[in-house]
Amino acid sequence: MLEIKEIHTYYGTSHILFGISLKVDKGEAVCLLGRNGAGKTTTFRSIIGLTPPRSGSIKFLGQEIAGKPPYVIAQMGIGFVPDDRRIFPDLTVRQNILVARREREGAIWNLDRIYHLFPKLKELEAHMGNQLSGGEQQMLTVARTLMTNPQLILLDEPGEGLAPLVVKAMGEQLTEIKKTGITMLICEHNVGLSMALSDRCYVMDKGTIRFQGTIDDLKKNEEVRKKYLMV
Amino acid sequence: MMSFDVLFNQFLSGIARAALLFLVASGLSLTFGVLRVLNFSHGSLYMLGAFVTYSVWKVLLIPVVGFYIATILASLIMGLIGILIEFFLLRRLYARGWPEQLLATYAIVLIITDIVKWGWGGEFLSIPRPPPFKGAVFLFGFPFPSYNFFVILLGLILVIVLWWLVYKTRLGDIIRAAAHDREMVSALGIPIPWLFTWIFVLGSIIAGLSGAVTAPFGSIALGMDIEIIVECFAVVVIGGMGSLPGTLLGSFIVGQVYAFGIMFKPELALAFIFMVMAAVLIIRPWGIFGRPER
Numbered sequence: 001m002l003e004i005k006e007i008h009t010y011y012g013t014s015h016i017l018f019g020i021s022l023k024v025d026k027g028e029a030v031c032l033l034g035r036n037g038a039g040k041t042t043t044f045r046s047i048i049g050l051t052p053p054r055s056g057s058i059k060f061l062g063q064e065i066a067g068k069p070p071y072v073i074a075q076m077g078i079g080f081v082p083d084d085r086r087i088f089p090d091l092t093v094r095q096n097i098l099v100a101r102r103e104r105e106g107a108i109w110n111l112d113r114i115y116h117l118f119p120k121l122k123e124l125e126a127h128m129g130n131q132l133s134g135g136e137q138q139m140l141t142v143a144r145t146l147m148t149n150p151q152l153i154l155l156d157e158p159g160e161g162l163a164p165l166v167v168k169a170m171g172e173q174l175t176e177i178k179k180t181g182i183t184m185l186i187c188e189h190n191v192g193l194s195m196a197l198s199d200r201c202y203v204m205d206k207g208t209i210r211f212q213g214t215i216d217d218l219k220k221n222e223e224v225r226k227k228y229l230m231v
Numbered sequence: 232m233m234s235f236d237v238l239f240n241q242f243l244s245g246i247a248r249a250a251l252l253f254l255v256a257s258g259l260s261l262t263f264g265v266l267r268v269l270n271f272s273h274g275s276l277y278m279l280g281a282f283v284t285y286s287v288w289k290v291l292l293i294p295v296v297g298f299y300i301a302t303i304l305a306s307l308i309m310g311l312i313g314i315l316i317e318f319f320l321l322r323r324l325y326a327r328g329w330p331e332q333l334l335a336t337y338a339i340v341l342i343i344t345d346i347v348k349w350g351w352g353g354e355f356l357s358i359p360r361p362p363p364f365k366g367a368v369f370l371f372g373f374p375f376p377s378y379n380f381f382v383i384l385l386g387l388i389l390v391i392v393l394w395w396l397v398y399k400t401r402l403g404d405i406i407r408a409a410a411h412d413r414e415m416v417s418a419l420g421i422p423i424p425w426l427f428t429w430i431f432v433l434g435s436i437i438a439g440l441s442g443a444v445t446a447p448f449g450s451i452a453l454g455m456d457i458e459i460i461v462e463c464f465a466v467v468v469i470g471g472m473g474s475l476p477g478t479l480l481g482s483f484i485v486g487q488v489y490a491f492g493i494m495f496k497p498e499l500a501l502a503f504i505f506m507v508m509a510a511v512l513i514i515r516p517w518g519i520f521g522r523p524e525r
Contacts, residue, residue, distance in 0.1 A: 048418050074420030086415040088408040099404040100419040148420050 001026045001183050002047070002078075002152055007056030007066070009039075009046045016042045017053065018207040024152065024185050029178055031194035032187040033218075033229055034204035040187035041083060043204070044154045047185075048080040049073045060152070075102070079150030083157035085141040089130035093121055096129050096140055100147040107149040108180060114143045117176060135166035139173070146177065153177075155186040159193045167193055190229070203228050236371035241490045243370065247379035249486025250386030251445060256463040256478050257393055258437030264410045264473025265430045268321060268332050272339035274460030276309045276435050279343055280442025281451045283308055285356050288446075298361035302443035306436045313435025317428050325427070340456060347453060356451040382444055389437070390479060397475055406430065410473055462489075462501075465508040471521025480519055 002024040009017040017039050024030045032040050045051040047058060049070040058066040065073050074080070088096050097114055115122040118139045124132065132140065138158065145153060158174065159167040171193035178184060178197060186194040194201075201218050203211035211224045218224065259273045287301035316339060324332050359365070360378040367374035397403040409416045409426060417423045445455070462485060467473075470481025485504050492500035517523045 050414055050418060069424075070414070070417040071420050071422045074418055080418045082415065082418075086412050088411055088415075090407040090411060091404055095404045096408075099401065099408050099416075099421075102420055144419065 001061060002185070003059045004047070005057045007046055007053035007058060009042050009051055009053045011051065016207050017046065019056070020207070020209055022202050022209065024183060026183055027181055028200065029184040029186065029198045031198040031201045032185060032204060033201055034189065035228065035230070036189050038204040039207040040204055041156055044080060044156050044187065047154060048078060074148060077151035079145040079148050079153040081141050081145045081153065081155045081158065083160055085137045087129040087132065087137050087140055089128065091129050092125065093127050093129065093132070093140060094125040097121070097143050097147055100144045102148045104149050109146045109149050114146060117173060118143055135162050138162060138170060150182065152183045152185065155184060157188055158186065159188065171196060236373060239371055240373045240375070241494050242487070243375055244379070245487040245490030247382055248489055249482040250383040251441065251448070252462060252466050252485055253386045253479060253482035254389060254441035254444065255438065255459050256466040256482055257389060257475070258434035258441070259463050260467045260473055260475070260478045261393070262431055262434035263467065265406055266321070266325070266427050268325070268336070269329065270434070271333060271336040271460060272316065272343065273434065273438050274456035274463065275340045275343035276312065276438035277442035277445070277459055278456035279347060280305045280309050280439030281446045281455065282347055282351050282356070284443040284446045285358055285451055288358055295362050298358060298447070302440065305443045306439040309439025310432045310436040313432040314428065317431040321431065322424065322427070344453060344456070353453060358446045360447045378447060382448070385444060393475055462504065465504050468508050468518055469511045471518025474518065474520040477518055477520030
């Protein structure tokens with residue numbers, strides 16, 4: 001579904017990604033692990049087009065998307081959930097969800113279904129976006145992206161800064177979302193809620209991929225975990 | 232000691248001025264709020280709108296409704312010019328810094344000034360007040376042009392229409408979301424370039440409309456562009472850039488300061504406005520209803 005080959009991405013003159021290649025198949029959940037600054041967020045920004053790669057190729061459903069504007073890439077079916085959540089503060093919770101809605105063939109997400117998955121958001125629907133706790137913001141940012149009915153969702157640090165119980169709930173909600181058949185690419189700096197969800201993983205360090213394999217492979221490989229993940 | 236009726240008369244003329252300022256500044260503020268471009272040429276579309284209204288009115292010479300038809304046509308023509316400006320110039324400059332954008336929109340100011348000189352000459356033009364607003368209304372014994380009430384009414388209608396658009400429609404949700412975080416809006420699949428074009432066109436139509444309704448107020452002349460734009464900058468700085476309630480309050484304050492400033496010391500009326508603006512800049516640089524830049 002998604003195939004990245006040898007991308008190099010820069011912020012201005014600083015070179016961040018050094019020839020990243022990775023692949024996500026339809027229906028899979030793949031996690032991208034690595035310390036802060038390893039280049040995980042930049043990889044996501046490269047995919048969605050916010051920071052397009054200077055060289056290399058990104059194919060989604062067989063089409064080249066590198067260099068296309070973010071809204072075109074999003075319309076093709078990629079949803080981006082940013083690590084800093086980026087809730088619109090001047091919109092209510094309900095407006096935050098609805099502003100993103102996009103009808104397409106095979107669309108499964110609508111307001112009712114979102115409220116079924118995140119009942120808390122229904123309770124808060126009249127609150128403004130800037131009146132939410134961290135956990136509520138995280139639910140809302142996931143809900144908002146789901147409303148675009150993506151085929152592939154990029155989740156950047158979905159458990160960051162949340163209390164353990166909230167992380168657990170988020171893990172369960174993401175499992176529910178995965179069951180709908182959506183493809184997932186999740187990044188985390190710590191081995192957290194993505195491990196239980198994922199089929200495969202990549203480990204990044206300093207803008208390169210250092211390891212790839214199944215979750216079991218990673219669990220067995222203490223050297224990689226020690227060297228790149230501090231666990 | 233001033234008597235009540237004199238003060239009331241000044242207050243009403245301040246309100247009429249506030250309504251006109253709101254008409255112009257609301258378009259400027261909307262464009263800034265979404266596109267984050269300080270559009271110097273907004274006043275030029277206002278001026279061009281007044282000149283075009285004059286010419287259309289003159290060509291049509293239809294009694295009663297001629298002025299209103301001219302107003303609508305001029306507004307739409309300014310909208311078309313807005314498309315051209317956004318599509319061929321501004322669109323290429325969003326990624327650049329403020330200085331380039333300011334210079335580019337100032338270039339449009341100079342271009343439109345020359346177009347007006349070329350097309351209409353340097354003379355002062357005027358349009359008589361259209362019916363049914365030809366006469367005056369007497370309030371506390373003072374004659375008050377009934378056309379002023381038309382402008383106030385139009386200002387109120389625009390407040391309501393913009394409020395509805397910004398707070399009650401999906402486009403409004405997108406506008407408020409994009410004003411805060413256009414990158415995220417784009418990542419949700421909303422075509423930002425089109426949004427920007429339509430917002431700029433809407434701002435241009437508002438500029439044309441306000442220019443048209445100014446035409447019967449006083450004279451239509453070169454220089455009215457800069458005169459209005461600096462006052463509008465004061466309005467949006469005081470009220471808060473990109474905020475609709477802020478623009479409304481800013482217009483009210485500037486209108487009143489001007490009306491009472493003229494009574495107090497006519498030469499300094501503009502100076503008083505900019506003293507208020509400077510005070511706001513010192514105490515609350517993002518304006519009364521604005522939001523600090525992240």
